Amino acid sequence: MSATAAQPEATYALRPPFSERWRQGMRALRANPTAVVGLVIVVALVLIAIFAPVIAPYDPQKLDMEVVSQPPSSAHWFGTDQFGRDVLSLVIWGARLDLFIALSAVILSMVVGTVIGAVSAYAGGMTDEITMRTMDILQAFPRFIFAMGIAFAIGPGIGTVVIATSVLNIPGYARLMRSVMLPARKSQYAAAATSVGGSHTNVLFRHLVPNCLVPIFVNSTLQFGWAILEAAGLSFIGLGVESSAAEWGALIQLGFQDFNAGHWWIYTFPGLAIAVAVLGFNLLGDGLQDMLDPRRQ
Amino acid sequence: MRMLRYILRRLLFLVPVVLGSIFIAFLLTRVVPGNPIERVAGPYASEERVLEMKAEANLDKPIPQQFLIYVNDLLHGDMGMSYTTAQPVGKDLKERFPASFELVMFAIGLAIVLAIPLGVVSAVKRGSWIDHVARVIAVAGVSAPIFWIAMVLLSIFYGKLGWLPGSQGRLPIIMSPPPHVTGMYTIDALLAGDPVTFKEALRALILPVLTLALVSMAPIARMTRATMIDALDSDYVRTATSLGIPRRTVVMKHAFKNAIIPVLTLIAGVIGYAIGGEVLIELIFSWPGLGLYSYNAIMSADFPAVQGFIILATCLYILIYLIVDVITALLDPRVEY
Numbered sequence: 001m002s003a004t005a006a007q008p009e010a011t012y013a014l015r016p017p018f019s020e021r022w023r024q025g026m027r028a029l030r031a032n033p034t035a036v037v038g039l040v041i042v043v044a045l046v047l048i049a050i051f052a053p054v055i056a057p058y059d060p061q062k063l064d065m066e067v068v069s070q071p072p073s074s075a076h077w078f079g080t081d082q083f084g085r086d087v088l089s090l091v092i093w094g095a096r097l098d099l100f101i102a103l104s105a106v107i108l109s110m111v112v113g114t115v116i117g118a119v120s121a122y123a124g125g126m127t128d129e130i131t132m133r134t135m136d137i138l139q140a141f142p143r144f145i146f147a148m149g150i151a152f153a154i155g156p157g158i159g160t161v162v163i164a165t166s167v168l169n170i171p172g173y174a175r176l177m178r179s180v181m182l183p184a185r186k187s188q189y190a191a192a193a194t195s196v197g198g199s200h201t202n203v204l205f206r207h208l209v210p211n212c213l214v215p216i217f218v219n220s221t222l223q224f225g226w227a228i229l230e231a232a233g234l235s236f237i238g239l240g241v242e243s244s245a246a247e248w249g250a251l252i253q254l255g256f257q258d259f260n261a262g263h264w265w266i267y268t269f270p271g272l273a274i275a276v277a278v279l280g281f282n283l284l285g286d287g288l289q290d291m292l293d294p295r296r297q
Numbered sequence: 298m299r300m301l302r303y304i305l306r307r308l309l310f311l312v313p314v315v316l317g318s319i320f321i322a323f324l325l326t327r328v329v330p331g332n333p334i335e336r337v338a339g340p341y342a343s344e345e346r347v348l349e350m351k352a353e354a355n356l357d358k359p360i361p362q363q364f365l366i367y368v369n370d371l372l373h374g375d376m377g378m379s380y381t382t383a384q385p386v387g388k389d390l391k392e393r394f395p396a397s398f399e400l401v402m403f404a405i406g407l408a409i410v411l412a413i414p415l416g417v418v419s420a421v422k423r424g425s426w427i428d429h430v431a432r433v434i435a436v437a438g439v440s441a442p443i444f445w446i447a448m449v450l451l452s453i454f455y456g457k458l459g460w461l462p463g464s465q466g467r468l469p470i471i472m473s474p475p476p477h478v479t480g481m482y483t484i485d486a487l488l489a490g491d492p493v494t495f496k497e498a499l500r501a502l503i504l505p506v507l508t509l510a511l512v513s514m515a516p517i518a519r520m521t522r523a524t525m526i527d528a529l530d531s532d533y534v535r536t537a538t539s540l541g542i543p544r545r546t547v548v549m550k551h552a553f554k555n556a557i558i559p560v561l562t563l564i565a566g567v568i569g570y571a572i573g574g575e576v577l578i579e580l581i582f583s584w585p586g587l588g589l590y591s592y593n594a595i596m597s598a599d600f601p602a603v604q605g606f607i608i609l610a611t612c613l614y615i616l617i618y619l620i621v622d623v624i625t626a627l628l629d630p631r632v633e634y
Contacts, residue, residue, distance in 0.1 A: 137313075145573050150325060225440070233577060264452050275437070282436065282439060
């Protein structure tokens with residue numbers, strides 16, 4: 001992408017009209033059925049998250065001592081937990097909280113990582129060297145252990161999960177941004193922007209960064225899956241959201257506490273929800289990556 | 298000789314990385330709100346006693362000085378005393394290491410043995426049913442949370458079928474561990490010639506190993522398939538085929554040898570992921586290894602133990618990467634060292 005931008009004829013090419021770009025996008029999607037499946041899952045999840053109050057049959061936090069730990073039935077499709085809460089409603093509301101956490105974590109790591117990578121590549125020299133060695137150290141930790149350490153340091157809560165999950169992904173973004181920024185920095189449009197008197201900040205953030213964002217966004221789709229898994233893991237071991245929250249990992253923990261009683265429905269359905277959500281983002285991300293990488297088509 | 302120089306140079310590069318990770322591990326446990334000593338001392342300890350204990354743990358000194366003391370102690374092999382087990386952290390970690398090592402080794406071994414042939418076959422027979430099975434495993438393994446897979450397997454094979462032991466740890470409570478040689482119960486039992494203990498130790502390993510292997514298999518199979526496809530589509534494979542070399546030889550000798558190198562690097566990453574996943578698996582199977590130890594340490598704000606575990610896990614991870622890099626350098630003539 002950055003390579004074609006450097007070719008002179010690219011500067012004359014007009015951007016095709018929206019209808020044309022839409023048709024192109026649709027054609028690319030049709031050639032990639034797994035990406036379509038991923039897209040459908042992701043869209044469905046987002047809709048469920050947005051309309052959770054309308055879709056959920058019960059109030060997820062309504063305790064009903066009459067129906068404690070009931071197996072799935074026509075009244076409660078996914079059964080009830082040990083407080084008589086409806087598991088289906090909890091799973092539906094969980095989509096809201098889990099997607100929110102994953103989105104926040106991905107955006108946070110994307111912004112921080114992109115800025116670090118862009119500045120590092122643009123500045124070069126000693127700055128670049130020090131930044132990249134710092135990223136090496138951050139990546140030397142086994143992922144989940146590092147997340148546990150951070151969550152331990154700041155104490156449980158939604159913010160903790162977001163921060164712990166995002167710090168893990170900052171080095172990845174920084175490296176990716178750096179690798180696309182290095183060739184872009186030497187491109188003609190960068191030279192043009194500098195020669196008309198653009199400041200470093202202006203050249204970097206107005207001209208270079210926007211041209212390097214496509215691989216970053218594609219990578220984010222894959223990061224989404226990781227973020228959901230890691231956030232759920234942290235909540236499962238009690239370092240994430242509070243145990244009563246409508247969050248998938250916390251719900252599985254609730255099921256684990258009752259494991260020997262054989263109440264499989266409390267943990268099975270939230271686990272399936274995680275698996276389907278992560279699957280959706282992975283399929284979509286893989287598909288997008290295939291579309292971007294001409295070698296893989 | 299050149300290899301030795303390469304290893305030494307790599308080790309030298311690792312010094313700042315290890316120091317940096319020690320610093321971060323140290324920092325993480327210092328910014329925790331609340332004072333661990335007050336918790337350890339209990340609500341009835343006098344103020345003087347708390348101050349005294351703080352001084353003993355060097356917690357009354359400025360943080361930079363605390364860090365220097367900590368690094369100095371580390372260099373002397375002292376990781377501090379655990380607040381919860383009242384034992385040196387180094388000793389605690391050493392005792393629990395074999396349990397985790399046994400689990401991870403079996404799991405990664407199983408994952409490699411299953412995933413690499415699966416990846417190769419699905420690349421050679423693209424679109425066949427084996428290819429589809431491999432893809433389903435690859436996708437399922439990376440999508441489902443590891444602790445949930447563990448619970449589902451446990452509920453089926455222990456809860457429903459009763460074929461395998463439940464969340465009991467390494468052996469049934471009534472059995473005593475075999476005489477200590479390696480600390481790995483299966484191997485120690487074999488060495489002691491004790492088939493009953495061996496069988497029970499193996500049975501206890503099956504489900505945790507299977508969970509970890511399933512999750513580790515997914516990326517390995519996927520990567521093997523991708524690199525094999527690239528290799529099979531390459532010019533040198535076409536040349537070899539056109540020279541009339543049998544398909545089997547082309548696949549195994551020409552394509553596989555080239556395809557396996559990126560997979561090796563990936564395996565290092567997978568082991569790192571397994572070290573993290575260990576925590577969750579050990580929690581579910583009550584497996585008395587490093588993961589469960591670190592979980593308990595975190596839950597009881599046991600600073601030295603948490604610190605010690607993070608540093609150990611990180612050093613192991615770095616070491617694995619180093620080993621893989623050395624193997625890659627030995628296998629791949631293109632790598633300059």
